[in-house]
């Protein structure tokens with residue numbers, strides 16, 4: 001993965017930069033010592049590492065604005081960072097840039113039960129929001145598996161999802177307001193405790209912008225009452241096709257489960273060996289379907305899903321009868337990543353989305369690719385919304401194997417696009433999928449996206465080298481090409 | 496290009512028209528069915544551009560929960576089609592045509608999305624923006640581009656769907672759109688509390704919305720308005736809707752009734768009355784009679800609803816009702832006060848921490864009073880740069896959202 005070459009002139013001015021940053025963020029807030037910086041050399045995509053010029057940890061919005069102004073003045077690139085759990089390299093440092101960490105933005109500013117929202121700083125973890133409101137029966141719905149560690153700022157920047165997002169939506173559907181700072185150091189506020197401000201939906205475009213448009217300094221999210229009851233079904237199928245059909249049948253019956261997760265045979269085996277959740281080992285796929293809501297509804301829907309599953313030829317049907325059993329059903333799924341980590345020195349987690357009906361074909365071709373590359377793959381799948389997480393197993397100490405795993409992963413994502421899906425369902429493009437953007441979008445598509453970037457950050461100093469395979473200068477993107485020759489009125493004067 | 500409407504048959508023709516418009520510096524007024532031309536500032540463009548031929552459902556896959564259609568496909572056609580499979584557009588798209596004296600049932604898919612409409616289910620299921628998954632469009636540079644995808648979960652690249660939703664045709668011309676569809680609830684029930692003051696209704700709605708009964712919509716209709724929406728209502732009516740499978744709805748009706756006890760005895764509307772009431776609310780039907788009266792639509796934090804409405808009507812006179820648990824206020828002014836009362840309306844809304852759209856007023860008023868609040872200068876400047884990133888020459892719907900943009 002090639003990053004833009006570092007600007008040597010900027011690198012040479014490191015000392016001056018650090019001094020300026022220390023004026024803006026006094027105390028321990030600027031880290032320039034090489035050993036200390038190393039903690040920040042990668043995010044969850046650990047195959048890529050780089051050392052930034054410095055790490056800045058401001059404490060308030062005014063300091064963020066001051067830091068950004070300095071960086072703009074000195075032409076220094078800025079990489080915003082939350083908890084660094086991102087899986088696509090969005091927070092990967094840039095050698096001629098600084099990491100702007102929001103780790104000190106840990107305050108919950110306002111809890112407003114009557115308006116069902118909370119206002120928090122971006123460094124608050126996803127789970128901490130729920131913990132702050134659960135005494136009153138509330139929770140924050142989007143629940144990425146990394147929720148104990150990942151920050152709400154990172155969630156907004158990635159538009160993160162979770163197991164429950166088919167029913168409750170992803171980050172963007174649960175967000176009401178933001179404060180963010182542009183590279184100019186201008187502090188802007190959008191939305192608030194109300195819904196749908198008029199004007200262009202800048203809240204919507206900031207969400208999922210992967211740190212390329214602005215630095216988020218405050219977040220207002222909606223909170224919901226926790227469903228009183230949740231029950232789960234554990235279903236086993238003799239083919240992934242039958243499992244996929246069952247998912248389709250559940251949805252066709254008008255049921256939108258709180259969660260609907262699928263695992264293939266290699267994933268089942270790995271997790272069973274690890275946590276002994278009691279999954280059947282003689283099946284090709286298992287499906288965990290969770291129904292949540294009022295008790296009467298859950299009981300009713302559990303029965304319906306059970307009937308549908310039997311119709312679809314499920315060879316194993318278990319229904320949780322206690323909270324303990326429900327959690328046991330989930331134990332394997334929740335441990336899927338570490339379980340795979342146990343049977344392989346390294347793995348990478350892919351994140352494509354496909355139309356669900358293409359699942360059998362995608363799995364078959366994935367098996368072929370696995371044979372071709374000589375690398376194992378295990379699949380966990382947010383089945384309800386078609387979001388596939390193939391885990392590719394490899395050993396980074398074997399020369400060439402990382403590259404092979406990446407090529408395999410790339411082929412899987414291309415396959416997702418080929419069958420009508422997309423490159424990423426929730427982990428973001430970052431550096432990981434940057435060079436694959438061309439399989440989904442053509443030049444004009446990507447240029448249009450970059451023109452949005454130009455509206456926010458004309459200098460291109462915020463997180464460059466991420467998301468877009470090619471960096472264009474804004475002046476170049478802004479030029480108008482008149483399509484002469486194709487015009488019916490080409491004799492008219494141009495402007 | 497003179498005054499004749501341009502009616503491209505497909506995306507290629509549309510792109511050629513835009514390229515010609517670029518060369519000639521001709522501005523275009525973009526229309527689907529034209530039912531919402533009264534919403535926003537009057538557009539002074541060189542030529543009308545009629546996109547109504549970019550219509551027709553391309554693919555509908557109920558089990559994938561997605562539908563792809565030409566942008567100008569009549570919404571009614573889509574609603575009929577998905578209803579056959581027991582599905583719906585969950586944002587409960589309203590039809591504003593009667594607010595401007597037009598006939599209902601003619602609007603297009605792009606029309607409701609480009610204005611980011613939402614009915615009463617906004618608070619539980621989102622607005623048009625939340626159901627808009629992908630599109631193809633022509634920008635103001637005469638380029639065709641696409642964004643998003645045709646699957647329900649996707650974070651590849653910027654979420655341009657959000658920008659296009661609510662852009663009133665000022666950024667790019669949508670040609671094809673993919674939207675999310677969801678199952679229709681098996682059944683619905685509406686509980687009605689009678690004769691609550693606005694403040695008491697806000698409290699009742701907050702209790703209901705803050706409960707685990709999954710209230711899908713909550714509205715309050717003051718005395719005088721209620722009778723036109725709720726059959727045989729006696730004074731003010733506060734409505735709370737529950738949707739879902741039959742046994743669930745029955746259980747929740749009982750639970751919610753008990754919870755609401757301190758606010759009064761809740762009556763249950765008959766299913767047809769319930770359906771009619773929510774349709775009427777989404778379309779703001781109480782305000783489809785005096786078309787010369789200015790009509791405002793406010794969005795505020797739900798608990799601020801009552802005070803905001805009072806502050807405005809104390810000064811200006813008018814009638815109003817609340818949707819979205821108090822957070823959305825529809826407010827019609829009496830007569831035609833100068834400037835549509837904008838100063839008072841905007842001051843009250845700003846105090847509550849919200850915003851206000853002037854949904855209906857005379858052309859003259861909409862030219863001089865900004866129907867959309869431009870907001871803080873920094874945000875407005877950013878919005879202008881975003882616009883320039885799509886339509887640098889300002890060809891599409893000039894002035895529709897803001898003067899000079």
Ligand SMILES: Cc1cc2nc3c(=O)[nH]c(=O)nc-3n(C[C@H](O)[C@H](O)[C@H](O)COP(=O)(O)OP(=O)(O)OC[C@H]3O[C@@H](n4cnc5c(N)ncnc54)[C@H](O)[C@@H]3O)c2cc1C
Nearest residue numbers: 082083084085086090144145151153154155157161211216
């Ligand atoms: C074990 C594991 C499980 C995971 N499970 C899920 C899952 O179920 N669903 C899911 O969606 N993701 C999942 N992830 C991915 C990751 O946790 C999410 O993307 C998360 O939102 C990242 O948050 P963070 O605070 O760690 O952000 P970081 O990794 O620090 O940053 C992510 C991106 O956001 C930007 N950013 C961070 N903070 C800000 C800010 N304040 N302003 C502007 N930009 C900012 C960064 O520049 C970067 O581009 C998982 C990761 C791991 C390691």
